[in-house]
Amino acid sequence: MDERAESSRARRKRMGDFLQRNSTQVQIFVKSGNKFLWTARSFISSSVQEGKLTQDKGSAYFKEILHVILFCGQINNPIITPEEILTEEEIRQLSKKYRDVFQKCATHLPTHPPYTVLLDVVSSISSSRKAEEVLGCLLGLTNEMDVTNDEGGKCENIFVSTVISCCYLDSSANTNYFGASVSCRGRKQKQIMIDILCCHTWHKDISWAVCVGNTYNKKAFGFPVGVRSMAFNIYSPAKATIQKEKIKSVWDRLQHCLMTRSYEISKALEQYGTLVPKAPCMKCFTMFPDIYFDPHSQDHCNGQWEYGNCAECESLSQLLYSNQQIVKLLDRETFQLTPKMLLKVKCDRLECNLRELGFRLLNKILYYNDQE
Ligand SMILES: [Zn+2]
Structure with missing residues (x-):
């Protein structure tokens, strides 16, 4: 780590110690991280017991979730250490099995946000x-x-996404690909996550579409006919209570629309919780105008977030990874800046943000993913 990063890290940690350690935001982060980890852990272990997941796969998933939560603490301002997120006993228990996670949360980047x-x-x-x-x-x-x-x-857990999306091909409506919006608090922290997804995780055409959206506010390519995408706002009980009025007014508006598949799904799941159909934002509509969106609203709301934040990118990336024939049919546009040049801007911003937050970058960016 260079000296400047070290001193910025030390300063941030010190400031954190005196000023912000007990702030409400830090407390909510700590509680959210802890709750997320243990809910995921008990779900994964019961899935392993029921034979739905192999032991290896289950433990790889848990390690990935543990790593990304601890990583989010490392890039938070102030830094939140594993010792704050977990109790002494929990650390003793987990570090016996997953020692490398505790080391690599400060040197390696995750490949997905926790909720994804x-x-x-x-x-x-x-x-x-x-x-x-x-x-x-x-x-x-x-x-x-x-x-x-x-x-x-x-109050809601900060690691839970706001929007879930699901896309599929008309020709095989039961094969769905899912995605979640970027669940990460803080402007720089969110940028880091979007840049990781663009530079490392997503199908290269989706990364390119996000870069073209940012630079030119245009679409990078056209999808062939027959790609459908649904999106939903997902609400935990606490959030549903706070936003009761807003949810009611969306439902009232939807009652007057044609009943679509997203509406049917939300209604069918009412007994399990609150899922409300959501029309695409203007940005998704600009990036992917050839997709049939459900619900399909004419007044696409103008999101304040940046290209790449939306759940749609994640699910469409999964669809492209699994359907080579669709990739071949993409009708690509040309731009003055090549995809490589556009992506370099993202990768540079990623490095710059990480350095600014005092993250220990080694010679090159390293990723932590046990499943690859
Ligand atoms: Zn969007």
């Missing part, structure tokens, strides 16, 4: 990959993850 890994666990154990089954199970887990604030009130 959890969504991946849920969809991989669902034999049918039916939207109702996967989303119902995810709702159940989300319901368990609310935390309490200092005043004893319930």
Whole structure:
């Protein structure tokens, strides 16, 4: 680590110690991280017991979730250490089995936000990959993850995503690909996660579409006909209570629309929790105008977030990874800046943000993913 990063890290840690250690935000982070980890762990271990996941796969998923939560603590301002997120006993227990995670959370980058890994666990154990089954199970887990604030009130877990999306091809409507919006607090922290997804994780065409959206505010390519995408706002009980009025007004508006598949799914899952159909934002509509969006709204809201934040990118990336024939049919546009040049901007910003937050970057960027 260079000296400047070291001193910025030390300064941030010191400042954190005196000023911010007991702030509400830090407390909510700590509680959210802890709750997320143990909810995921008990779900993974019961799936292993039921024979739905192999022991190896289950432990790889848990390691990935543990790593990304601890990593988020490392890039938080102030830094939140594993010792704050976990109790002494929990650390003793986990570091026996997963020693490398505790070391690599400060040197290696994750490849997905935590909620996306959890969504991946849920969809991989669902034999049918039916939207109702996967989303119902995810709702159940989300319901368990609310935390309490200092005043004893319930609030949502900061690692839970706001939007879930699901896409499929007309020709095989039961094979769904899922995605979650970027679940990470803080402007720089969110940028880091989007850049990781663009530079490392997503299908290269989706990364390119996000870069073109950012630079030119245009689409990078056209999809062939027959790609459909649904999106939903997902609410934990605490969030659903706070946003009761907003949810009611969306439902009232939807009652007057044509009943589509996203509407049917949300209604069918009402007994499990709150999932509300969500029209694409203007940015998704600009990037992917050839997709049939459900619900399909004419007044696409103008998101304040940047390209790449939306759940749609993740699910479409999965669809492209699994359907080479679609990749071949993409109708690509040309731009003055090549995909390589556009991606370099993202990778440079990633490095710059990590250095600014005092993250220990080694000679090159290293990723932590046991499943690769
Ligand atoms: Zn969007």
